[in-house]
Structures are given as C-alpha cells and as structure tokens.
Amino acid sequence: MSDTLSPSTTAEHPPEEVRLAITGMTCASCSARIERKLAKVAGVQSATVNLATEKARVRFSAPVTVDAIVAEVQKTGYGASVLDDTPRAETGSAAGPTPGAGELLRKLQARYARQDTGADDRAHTSDDQGDHLGHTPAQDVLKPRLIVAIALTIPVLLLAMVLPTFAASPWLELALATPVVFWCAWPFHRAAAVNARHLASTMDTLVSLGVLAAWGYSVVELLQGGMHLYFEVASVVTTFLLVGRFLEARAKDSGKDALRSLLDLGAKDVSVLRIDPRSRITSETRIPVGELVVGDQFIVRPGEKVATDGVVRDGSSAVDASLVTGESTPVDVSPGDPVTGGSINTTGRIVVEARKVGADTMLAGIQRLVETAQTGKADVQRLADRVSAVFVPVVLAVAVVTFVAWLATGHDLATSLAVGVTVLIIACPCALGLATPTALLVGTGRGAQLGTLIKGPQxxxxxxxxxxxxxxxxxTITTGELRLRSIAVRGTLSKTAALTAAAAVEQGSEHPVARAVVDGARLARLELPRIRDFQANPGEGATARIKDTEVTVGKAVLFEGVAPELLEHARSNAGTTVFVGWDGVAQAALTVEDTVxxxxxxxxxxxxxxxxxxxxxxxxxxxxxxxxxxxxxxxxxxxxxxxxxxxxxxxxxxxxxxxxxxxxxxxxxxxxxxxxxxxxxxxxxxxxxxxxxxxxxxxxxxxLDAVGDAIGLSRETLRIIKQNLAWAFGYNTAAIPLAAFGLLNPMIAGATMALSSVLVVSNSLRLKRWTR
Incomplete structure (x- = not known):
C-alpha cells in the first residue's frame, strides 16, 4: 500500500483522510485482513489499522467515498464508524490534503470531548459486533462471562480430577461445561463464524475449533459409554482465555491513560465578560467552553484552568503549564503575555483574551498528533502483521497434520484429538499482534505528558x-530574546547616563536591539526623558533630540569618531554592539546578546x-x-x-x-x-x-532538555517493542513443536497463550513510568 500518487491523480482528486473506530478485531490477522481489503478498493491510497487503539486511518481520493470505505469494512465482517469530520456525502468531495503537523498543533476537532465517552477510549470484542456500532467497553462485556466461567469451571475440574469414578460425574460435567463452552466462549465462536462466512480465519477460529472439538468429542464419547472425556479441557481453556482477554482489555485501557489525561485537561466551562449593548455595563457570565469565540475576554481565578489559548489583558499570576507542555516551573504572566489552554492559574486573578478556540488550540493539536502517531505502524509491526496474516491457516494445517500423524502412528482417537486441540490453542498469535501497537500507544502517550510529540512509529x-x-x-540553545549585557563609556560619562540617553532614543524603534536597550533601562528603573524629531536610519540606527542635544544611537558608521576603547569593547564581547553619542562622537558602547x-x-x-x-x-x-x-x-x-x-x-x-x-x-x-x-x-x-x-x-x-527526553523515550519504546516481538515470535516458534509432540496439556496451552498476551501488554505499560 503506497501513499504515492501520480501527478495527474493528485491534481484531479486531492487526497482526503478519514479515521474510523473499528469493532470486532481480536488479533493481528484481523487488522491485516482489513488493511488488505481496503487496499483493493479503487481510490484508497493507504490504510493503516491499529489493533491496540482499534482505529483505522485511511487516505483516499475520488471515486471512493467515506461511506464506501465504511461499507467495505463492514462487508469484511467488522464494525466501523467515522471519527473524522470528513463529509459523509456520497459525492466524496475532496477536502484537500491532510494538514501538516504545524497546523495540527492548532487544529484538532472539538469532537474530542464527545469521543472521550465514545469510541476513543473503548475496547471492543466480537461480542457486540454486528449488532450495533455502540461502544461497549470490553471489560464490561467480558466480566459476566468470566465470572460464570470461573464459577462453573471449578466444579467441572473437581469432578474430572477428584471424583472421576462418581457415577453422575460425566453428566454433571456435561451440564456444567456446556454453558461455559457456548455462552462464555460465545465471543470466540461468533467471531470465528463471521470470519468463516468471508472465507477467512483468525485467532478466534483456532480457539473456537479447539474448544468445540474437545466438547464435541466428549459428548460423543459420553453417549457411547466411553471414559475419555475432555469437558474440563474445554472449560478450563475457555476460562483461561477469558481471563487473558479481560486482563488484556484492562491493560490496553490503562495504556490509553496518557491520551485520556490530555482529553481531560481542557476546562469544561468559563466565566466570560459580556458588555450590555444598552447600559454598557460589563457582567460576568458562565458559559460552556465550546461557546467561546476569538476575542472573548474571560476570567481565570486561582486554581482554575485556562479555558483556551490567549493573551493576558489584566492582572498577573504564575501559570502552571506542566500538564500541557511538561514544563515543571510555573511561569509568571502579566498583561501582554500568552497563556496556553489547559494550564492552571496558581495565584492571582487574571483576565485573558481568547486568541484560539476549539480545534485551533495547542492542546487540541497535541491530542491529534499523539493519536495520529498511535495509529501508525513501524516497519517491525508490518512484518508481524504479514506473519500473522498467514499464521492462522498454517496452524490449522499443522493441527490437522498433527492429528492425522498421531492417529497413523497407532495412538487412539482421544489422545490424537487432545494433541491437535493443543496445537490449535497454543498457536494463537495474540501477543504478536499486540507487541508493537501497545508499546507505541503507551510510549507516545508518555511522550505527550513530557511535552514530546512523536509523529509516527518510524x-x-x-x-x-x-x-x-x-x-x-x-x-533553540538560546531564547531568541536579546538582553542588554554590558556597557562601556569614555571619559567621565556614567553608564547610567549613557543607558538613559540610548534608551530614550531607542524607545521610538521596534528593532529587536532597540527593544533590548529599552528593556535594560526599564529593569534599571530609569526615568527616560522625552524626545523629539525622532528619525530612523534603517539598518544603521536612529537619532532624536533630547532637550537641545541631538543624540545618535547605532553603528559606528553614524559617527565621525569612535574611541579605541569602545571599538575594543565591541570586538571582545560576543553579541551585537551599538554606540551612543552626540556631536558626531561616540560616547558609549552598549552590547546586547541573545540569552542562553x-x-x-x-x-x-x-x-x-x-x-x-x-x-x-x-x-x-x-x-x-x-x-x-x-x-x-x-x-x-x-x-x-x-x-x-x-x-x-x-x-x-x-x-x-x-x-x-x-x-x-x-x-x-x-x-x-x-x-x-x-x-x-x-x-x-x-x-x-x-x-x-x-x-x-x-x-x-x-x-532543549526535551530533545534528550524525546530521543531517550523513543529508544526505550523501540527497545520494549523488540522485547515484545522477541517474546511473541519465540513463544509461538517454541510452543507449536512442543504441542505437536504431545508435550503440552491443552489446559496448560490455554493458560500460557493467555499469559503471553498479558505479558506483552504489561511489558509495554512499563513505559508509563519512564523518566530521565
């Protein structure tokens, strides 16, 4: 799948991008299958489906429409709903190229407030797939099934292991195991059936076949009076897998905490100053933050969040922006200083004029960049997806060959079936599909908390x-703000008098050097005399009259003579030096320098x-x-x-x-x-x-310290990804031969398969605690 378009195609149909919430995915083969299906749609340029975030990002152009893309996902057997503001019209009108990162730092859809209780932070299972596109948390779906499975599996296990000779044991096992196999394991069976209708197989196919084979063989054996029953295998495997799926859902949800914390940073309402057009009386009105418009002035009291990006118009305070930018030290603000939405006012009452609202704010852009990065895939993940796409069919074939081989070598049907079922269960590639996206999810979220936005997995x-x-x-190394660093004078002229004269003239100029000289005088609390006849000499300096004296401030070329000691001061000091003097002679040299x-x-x-x-x-x-x-x-x-x-x-x-x-x-x-x-x-x-x-x-x-954070966190995230992939590949590579040679019990296989997924996700969650 390539993002490359021919020039003619790009000109005729500017590309659009849509983000979708996908329901019903259970493993990497699911996400890979959706990607392959979308890639075949005419007009789709690229499609990336992320298993951990359960979202897809599709880049496309006419003739394909957003509705057609959603319909294609649904035809594949999964649910899809649009998260973007992309027009849903069938005409598929182009909205233009996807905005760049700089624009995204100010343009994120205000819809995040809606999505925080909707698709963005929901984990889905196949249980709710096909019925609706509502977003039920996986934990809520799985919890009742898990409780019932545990309650029924324990007595089944006791009957099979402790009371096998009790006459009613086989029939009690059947009665107890049947609800576990069919109701508790229903999410696996349903997903397997949906995929089977589309001639596809996933991890759920392996689980469903394994559990049903163990249960079905046991029923036949029981009806024929046999004693080789595997009801406890079907029940225990189902329970272990549900435990693993439940813990995995909790861990994945925990991994989204960083993004959720960003979504929660914004203020919910705000006190706005309104002027009555008749009485001209200003009053304070509390409104939802979504109703703020550019130009509104709002009040921020101590302890309150700044509602949106703006500029302080009245009052002074110290603002804590650590939750937004990662900057730990509160910043003093006064009239004219900018403030960022989501930061917290710590001390005084301030009045802020809104400059950016809704989708234009920095916080909104941060959220968008983080989510975009989390949806992407690194090269190592694409390799894992390709492996997973062919893994399930290969495992099915290996399981059949194993079953036939054991039968052919003289083993009984029960033993051969048990080995085949073990191969099916142990080989589920859940961990493989979760290895990269979970680490990326947590790592990019942690980066956002530290003020570091990683654009993508690559x-x-x-x-x-x-x-x-x-x-x-x-x-970068410096602040970009010039400050007065040193003053040299000749004769008996004082440094205070030289600075007063220079600042008086420079207050009429907007040049950065002039601003630095004036700010230096203000810091020294100097009272500047009035000037007249101000004249700027672009690129050289300025002149003005103070009382009856014409004072010149600027480069050496403006003066007939510059004393050697002043020239030496200019040469020996880093920064920019301007001279101040009168009667054609420079009397002092002032050096300004960028602040490190x-x-x-x-x-x-x-x-x-x-x-x-x-x-x-x-x-x-x-x-x-x-x-x-x-x-x-x-x-x-x-x-x-x-x-x-x-x-x-x-x-x-x-x-x-x-x-x-x-x-x-x-x-x-x-x-x-x-x-x-x-x-x-x-x-x-x-x-x-x-x-x-x-x-x-x-x-x-x-x-600049954020550079070290960015590189350090990125390297640690990559290290975690490699650990996860090494475990996932190693686990499946080692486990299948062990199962095929009969060295694993089906129940142990179910437990270790579930544990492998939990281990991978838990390893990724370590990134939440990453520090320097």
Missing amino acids: VLEDTRRVDTVVLDKTG RDSSKAAIARLRELGLTPYLLTGDSASNARSVAEQVGIDASNVRADVLPAQKHEVVTELQQSGRVVAMVGDGVNDAAALAQADLGLAMGSGTDVAMDSADIVLVRPD
Missing part, C-alpha cells in the same frame, strides 16, 4: 541510529551521555557562536557560524555524506529544509508552522 527506528545532533542557536536557556548546558551534556555529538549551527557571527558554544559545552571545532538560511541544509548534507546519522533541532522557517533533510528532525513547539511540518518530533516545551 521515528522510533530513526532515533536508534542517530549519532550526531545539530542545534540551531537562536530559539538555563537548561541548555545540562541538556547538551545529557545528549553526549546518549552517544550524540553536538554541533552548533547559526547565522550569527563567529565570535557570538563561539561564546554560546563555550557557555553550553560544545567543542569549538563543531561550531558552524555565519551560515545563511539556505546553507543550513547543506551543512546537514555534508555531515551525512561524512558518514554521520544526523538529528537536526530548530524552530524557524529557515530551519525547515535542514529539518527535512536530517535523518531525524526535531522542532521546538514555540517555532513556526513550517518548521513543525518538516520535523519528525515536535517539542512542546521551549526547553
């Missing part, structure tokens, strides 16, 4: 190979611990770059300065050609090409849409 594979990390300076993030040095040390060699890449001057590199611990030989935006891509390519596997971290439009070229692209979530669209991982926290 990213996990890429992190394993990376040995070099290229870091853009501005906005507090966490950058420790974060880079951690990257080294992960086996990565850090490189610094910047368009800034060599002196500035070396200064930053020295502060954070990057070798001078690994600094690339004076790099133009178009050259960043070339630097990454050069490193790759030298044999390095490169991860690129950036945040700006000028980083997009380099992010796309890198083997692994990581974009700071505070950056631009283009950068986030080009990246493989989006870091919601504006913190």
Whole structure:
C-alpha cells in the first residue's frame, strides 16, 4: 500500500483522510485482513489499522467515498464508524490534503470531548459486533462471562480430577461445561463464524475449533459409554482465555491513560465578560467552553484552568503549564503575555483574551498528533502483521497434520484429538499482534505528558541510529530574546547616563536591539526623558533630540569618531554592539546578546551521555557562536557560524555524506529544509508552522532538555517493542513443536497463550513510568 500518487491523480482528486473506530478485531490477522481489503478498493491510497487503539486511518481520493470505505469494512465482517469530520456525502468531495503537523498543533476537532465517552477510549470484542456500532467497553462485556466461567469451571475440574469414578460425574460435567463452552466462549465462536462466512480465519477460529472439538468429542464419547472425556479441557481453556482477554482489555485501557489525561485537561466551562449593548455595563457570565469565540475576554481565578489559548489583558499570576507542555516551573504572566489552554492559574486573578478556540488550540493539536502517531505502524509491526496474516491457516494445517500423524502412528482417537486441540490453542498469535501497537500507544502517550510529540512509529527506528545532533542557536540553545549585557563609556560619562540617553532614543524603534536597550533601562528603573524629531536610519540606527542635544544611537558608521576603547569593547564581547553619542562622537558602547536557556548546558551534556555529538549551527557571527558554544559545552571545532538560511541544509548534507546519522533541532522557517533533510528532525513547539511540518518530533516545551527526553523515550519504546516481538515470535516458534509432540496439556496451552498476551501488554505499560 503506497501513499504515492501520480501527478495527474493528485491534481484531479486531492487526497482526503478519514479515521474510523473499528469493532470486532481480536488479533493481528484481523487488522491485516482489513488493511488488505481496503487496499483493493479503487481510490484508497493507504490504510493503516491499529489493533491496540482499534482505529483505522485511511487516505483516499475520488471515486471512493467515506461511506464506501465504511461499507467495505463492514462487508469484511467488522464494525466501523467515522471519527473524522470528513463529509459523509456520497459525492466524496475532496477536502484537500491532510494538514501538516504545524497546523495540527492548532487544529484538532472539538469532537474530542464527545469521543472521550465514545469510541476513543473503548475496547471492543466480537461480542457486540454486528449488532450495533455502540461502544461497549470490553471489560464490561467480558466480566459476566468470566465470572460464570470461573464459577462453573471449578466444579467441572473437581469432578474430572477428584471424583472421576462418581457415577453422575460425566453428566454433571456435561451440564456444567456446556454453558461455559457456548455462552462464555460465545465471543470466540461468533467471531470465528463471521470470519468463516468471508472465507477467512483468525485467532478466534483456532480457539473456537479447539474448544468445540474437545466438547464435541466428549459428548460423543459420553453417549457411547466411553471414559475419555475432555469437558474440563474445554472449560478450563475457555476460562483461561477469558481471563487473558479481560486482563488484556484492562491493560490496553490503562495504556490509553496518557491520551485520556490530555482529553481531560481542557476546562469544561468559563466565566466570560459580556458588555450590555444598552447600559454598557460589563457582567460576568458562565458559559460552556465550546461557546467561546476569538476575542472573548474571560476570567481565570486561582486554581482554575485556562479555558483556551490567549493573551493576558489584566492582572498577573504564575501559570502552571506542566500538564500541557511538561514544563515543571510555573511561569509568571502579566498583561501582554500568552497563556496556553489547559494550564492552571496558581495565584492571582487574571483576565485573558481568547486568541484560539476549539480545534485551533495547542492542546487540541497535541491530542491529534499523539493519536495520529498511535495509529501508525513501524516497519517491525508490518512484518508481524504479514506473519500473522498467514499464521492462522498454517496452524490449522499443522493441527490437522498433527492429528492425522498421531492417529497413523497407532495412538487412539482421544489422545490424537487432545494433541491437535493443543496445537490449535497454543498457536494463537495474540501477543504478536499486540507487541508493537501497545508499546507505541503507551510510549507516545508518555511522550505527550513530557511535552514530546512523536509523529509516527518510524521515528522510533530513526532515533536508534542517530549519532550526531545539530542545534540551531537562536530559539533553540538560546531564547531568541536579546538582553542588554554590558556597557562601556569614555571619559567621565556614567553608564547610567549613557543607558538613559540610548534608551530614550531607542524607545521610538521596534528593532529587536532597540527593544533590548529599552528593556535594560526599564529593569534599571530609569526615568527616560522625552524626545523629539525622532528619525530612523534603517539598518544603521536612529537619532532624536533630547532637550537641545541631538543624540545618535547605532553603528559606528553614524559617527565621525569612535574611541579605541569602545571599538575594543565591541570586538571582545560576543553579541551585537551599538554606540551612543552626540556631536558626531561616540560616547558609549552598549552590547546586547541573545540569552542562553538555563537548561541548555545540562541538556547538551545529557545528549553526549546518549552517544550524540553536538554541533552548533547559526547565522550569527563567529565570535557570538563561539561564546554560546563555550557557555553550553560544545567543542569549538563543531561550531558552524555565519551560515545563511539556505546553507543550513547543506551543512546537514555534508555531515551525512561524512558518514554521520544526523538529528537536526530548530524552530524557524529557515530551519525547515535542514529539518527535512536530517535523518531525524526535531522542532521546538514555540517555532513556526513550517518548521513543525518538516520535523519528525515536535517539542512542546521551549526547553532543549526535551530533545534528550524525546530521543531517550523513543529508544526505550523501540527497545520494549523488540522485547515484545522477541517474546511473541519465540513463544509461538517454541510452543507449536512442543504441542505437536504431545508435550503440552491443552489446559496448560490455554493458560500460557493467555499469559503471553498479558505479558506483552504489561511489558509495554512499563513505559508509563519512564523518566530521565
């Protein structure tokens, strides 16, 4: 299944994407079968079905429609319902290409509030398949059947093992085992029948045949007066499998906790300020958060959640955004500062103006990115799916051959049947189908809690190979905000007087250097004099009159003379230096510098611990770059300065050609090409849409330490996946020969098969506790 379209096809029918909730899947062969069926539909470009999340993502274009896709899944024998806002019209109108990651960080459907109690967090079994598309939790479906199975199986086992000579024992066993075999095991039988109608077989086929064969043989034997009965086998196997399925459903549901916690982060209602058009009196009204519109001003009291992304208009407080971004330290906010929906106001009362609502918020985009990643498949999972697709028919053949071989070698019918049933039961590939999706489900969810959004399963594979990390300076290692760092003066002029004069002139400019000088004066609590006749000299500086003196602030070329000590100050200090003076002579030099993030040095040390060699890449001057590199611990030989935006891509390519596997971290439009070229692209979530669209991982926290979290968690998730697959493949490979040679009891086979699935899911759940 390829995502590739011919140019003509793309132009005529822009692709759409729909997400479906799938019911009735029980093993990897189910998901593989749905994928194969959808791939054969004209117009479907790709289909990915995830067993753990019970969702499908289908990319398609006309002539196929969403209704046709749903109908195809239902014809295959499974239930399907649409989770997307894709139009359900039969015309199949194209909605345009799937939005990129940057857009997704602001565009997630407001439907999540509905889905949290619907399809998104429901596990389904074949028991409710075909009746409806309602979403009954698997635990609720399985629990009564499991309770009845346990209650009836225990006496069956006692009668068979402890009281085999009791005259009524065989008939009591029949009476007790029959409800277990037919009612308790009904989910297995029904799924097997549905698939049989479509000439297909799944794990349920193996279970159903095994249980019915043991029960049916025992009934015939009982009616003929024989004593080789296997009622306890049919009952115990059913009970063990139900226990395994129940524990598996609980574990899978637990694995969705991270995504569910994201869904629960948003506020449910909000206090909005409304102005009466007649009286012009402002009043406070409580409304559901879904009714908020851009421009609304709402109140956030201490302890309340910020309802949506916005800007503080009144009041000041400290906002805890750890649940959304993973940033542990509350951030002080005051008028003009942005706040993120889902963060918690800790102290003062603030009034916020809504800037993004519903699907446009950061929290909504995070939810979408996480869910998209969880629905995808890594290469190792596709291999497991291909194996599972042919595994069940092969096992059926092996079971028949085993049964015939035992009969042919002189064994009685009962023994031969028991061995054949054991092969059927022990070979169920549940663990194989759950090995990758459960680990991916938990790993990506944990990443979201830490402020790390992994876009897809292939990213996990890429992190394993990376040995070099290229870091853009501005906005990545540094904050991207200029601050006044030093002042040098000549003669008797005081530094305070020089800063006052420079800031007075620069307050009329919007240039970042000018803003840094003005902010420096404000931090020093200086009172700035009034100016007049302000004139900007683009690219050079500005002039203005303070009282009767014309003051100039800017580059050296604006002055007739600059004292050597001021020029030396400019050369010896990293950053950008502007001069301030009058009468054509520079009297002082002010240096502003980008601020290094507090966490950058420790974060880079951690990257080294992960086996990565850090490189610094910047368009800034060599002196500035070396200064930053020295502060954070990057070798001078690994600094690339004076790099133009178009050259960043070339630097990454050069490193790759030298044999390095490169991860690129950036945040700006000028980083997009380099992010796309890198083997692994990581974009700071505070950056631009283009950068986030080009990246493989989006870091919601504006913190370089999130890079280490992303790579560390990705590698651990991949390690868990490999452990799961090794167990699943190894278990089936070793168990089938043991069963075929009669070395396993059918009851033990049922218990170990159920245990293997629980083991795989439980191993994946360890990722919930992952820390640095």
